[in-house]
Amino acid sequence: MPLEIERKFLVNTEKLTIESEGTFLCQAYLSEDAARTVRIRIAGEKAFLTIKGQTNGISRKEYEYPVPVADAREMMQLAIYPPVEKTRYKILHEGMMWELDIFHGKNEGLILAEIELTSENQTFTRPEWIACEVSGDPRYFNSYLAKFPYRSWE
Numbered sequence: 001m002p003l004e005i006e007r008k009f010l011v012n013t014e015k016l017t018i019e020s021e022g023t024f025l026c027q028a029y030l031s032e033d034a035a036r037t038v039r040i041r042i043a044g045e046k047a048f049l050t051i052k053g054q055t056n057g058i059s060r061k062e063y064e065y066p067v068p069v070a071d072a073r074e075m076m077q078l079a080i081y082p083p084v085e086k087t088r089y090k091i092l093h094e095g096m097m098w099e100l101d102i103f104h105g106k107n108e109g110l111i112l113a114e115i116e117l118t119s120e121n122q123t124f125t126r127p128e129w130i131a132c133e134v135s136g137d138p139r140y141f142n143s144y145l146a147k148f149p150y151r152s153w154e
Contacts, residue, residue, distance in 0.1 A: 004052065004062035005120055007135045011100065011111040016129040018100070022087040025101075028079035032143045039143070040067070040075040043088075047072030058120055058135050081146035082106070093127045106149030112140060 027041035039050045047069045053061035067075075076083060085104040090097055096115060103110040113130060134140045139148070 002062050002064075003059055005059045005117045005122075007058055007115050007117065007133060008140055009113045009126075009133050009135075010131040011113050012129050012131045013111060016100075016111075018089050018091075020089050020091065022089040022102070024085070024087050026076075026083050026085050027142065028076045028083040029081055029143050029146050030075065030078055032080065032147075037143045040072050040079070042069060042072050042076075045069065049075070055138075055141075058117075079146075084142050084146050091127070094125045096124050098127065103145070103150065106151050107145050108151060110145070110150040 023044045025041060025043050027039055029037060029039050031038040035054045037052045039052070041048050041050065047067050048064050049067050049072075050062065050064040052063075082105075084107060086101045086107070087104070089100040089102070091100055091113075092098075099114045099116075101112045101114070103112075112134070113127075115124060117124070138144055139153070
C-alpha cells in the first residue's frame with residue numbers, strides 16, 4: 001500500500017536562497033471530501049492522476065499514475081474548483097529532499113516547504129529557512145487552497 005508521510009512548513013523567505021530551477025505545476029481537483037481527494041496535475045511536460053486517502057496524523061494512502069498531458073488538460077475541465085498553480089523547487093538539505101512551493105494566482109504570497117518521510121517519527125534537520133510547522137492545519141492542503149485561496153483569507 002503506497003503511503004505518503006509528509007510534514008509541511010511555512011518558509012522564512014529572508015533566509016531562503018533558491019539555486020535550482022523550478023517546475024511549474026498546475027493541479028485541479030476532480031473530487032474531494034474528508035475521506036479522499038482525486039487530483040490531476042500537470043508538472044512541466046508530464047501529467048499525473050493522484051488519489052489520496054484520508055489523512056491520519058501526517059500519513060495517508062496515495063496512488064499516483066502517469067497520464068497523457070492532453071488527457072490531463074481535458075480532465076482539468078472537470079475540476080470542482082479552479083486549479084492551483086505553483087512553482088516547485090527541489091532542495092537537498094543534509095541528505096533529505098525538500099520541496100519548496102511558491103504559489104501563484106489567487107494563492108500568491110504563500111510559500112510552503114514539504115518533506116516526505118519514511119515513518120512518522122523519522123528525524124531530520126530543518127534548514128534555517130524553515131519557519132513554523134503547518135502539517136496538521138488543513139488550510140494548507142492544496143485541495144483547501146483550491147476552494148479557499150490564500151489571498152481570500154482574513
